[in-house]
Amino acid sequence: MIKILNVDYTSPSSITLEFSDGSTAIFDLQKYLSEHEGPLLQPLHDTAYAQRLFIDCGALCWPNGLELSPARLYEYTHSKKVA
Template sequence: MIKLLYVNYLKNFQFELEFSDGTQGVFDLAEYLNNHHGPLLEPLRDEKYARRCFIDAGALCWPNGLELAPARLHEPRYLKSVA
């Protein structure tokens, strides 16, 4: 089972991620929010709130209880290579 080990906010809703299999990349939260909607996602549209992310049990989380599964974030459509 893959886990998220490291998250670092870069800028413009982009997060640098590193996973337990050694994969690294950039997750674009703004792009994700353009395609996903719901009450738990709404606070993340505020950059200050989005930056409050943390890792819990290998998932990317926020204080409102939202968790994004590491397997989902690891998918090529969400994780862009670090150039």
């Protein structure tokens, strides 16, 4: 079971994720927000709020209860890599 071990908010569009398998990936938050919508995602358009991210039980979370699955983030970030 993959988990997120560390996160670093590097810019409004980049969050560096470190996974339990030793890999790292850049999660493009702005691209994700352009592809997904919902009431829990809306506050992430505010940079100050987006920076309040934290890890809980290996998942990427925000104070409003939003939790992004580490497995889905792993799939989302690793499927974009060019072989």
